[in-house]
Amino acid sequence: MSIVISVNGAQHRVQASPETPLLYVLRGDLGLNGAKYGCGLGQCGACTVHIDGKATFSCITPVAAVEGREIKTVEGLAPHGDMNALQRAFLAEQAAQCGYCIAGMIMRAQALLDKVPRPDDEQIRRHMQPNLCRCGTHMRIIRAIKRASGTSHRSIA
Numbered sequence: 001m002s003i004v005i006s007v008n009g010a011q012h013r014v015q016a017s018p019e020t021p022l023l024y025v026l027r028g029d030l031g032l033n034g035a036k037y038g039c040g041l042g043q044c045g046a047c048t049v050h051i052d053g054k055a056t057f058s059c060i061t062p063v064a065a066v067e068g069r070e071i072k073t074v075e076g077l078a079p080h081g082d083m084n085a086l087q088r089a090f091l092a093e094q095a096a097q098c099g100y101c102i103a104g105m106i107m108r109a110q111a112l113l114d115k116v117p118r119p120d121d122e123q124i125r126r127h128m129q130p131n132l133c134r135c136g137t138h139m140r141i142i143r144a145i146k147r148a149s150g151t152s153h154r155s156i157a
């Protein structure tokens with residue numbers, strides 16, 4: 001069927017079965033490869049995007065469910081190629097090892113900062129809990145979020 005979805009502020013008409021995972025449409029139809037396929041089961045967060053501002057697993061979200069809603073991918077954080085503050089902080093803290101989880105991590109973290117600009121450690125840890133990093137860079141990721149929010153002076157122990 002023909003479905004119109006709004007991604008990073010642009011409307012796209014795609015041909016897909018209603019139950020097709022949004023992740024497949026983003027990557028396969030729109031060429032937005034930031035979101036990654038990790039588990040495909042809603043258990044790792046590599047595929048995280050924003051839907052109406054909420055961090056969401058795109059691998060278990062049917063494309064038909066997002067018609068009329070606003071989708072943002074990691075590419076939408078830097079529409080003109082300039083990294084935003086959170087992306088710069090991830091770079092400054094060298095948060096990526098293999099990098100596979102990072103787009104999802106950034107999108108989940110950005111959803112927090114959009115609602116809570118200066119989160120405390122507990123808020124960061126609780127919010128980031130659904131996203132996994134197999135390289136174990138979680139402490140660097142937390143440091144990056146704190147750097148972007150201007151709360152680096154607070155303890156992360």
Ligand code: FES
Nearest residue numbers: 038039040045059
């Ligand atoms: S690929 Fe979506 S949660 Fe793992």
Ligand code: FES
Nearest residue numbers: 097099133134135
């Ligand atoms: S940096 Fe490798 S999975 Fe997170």
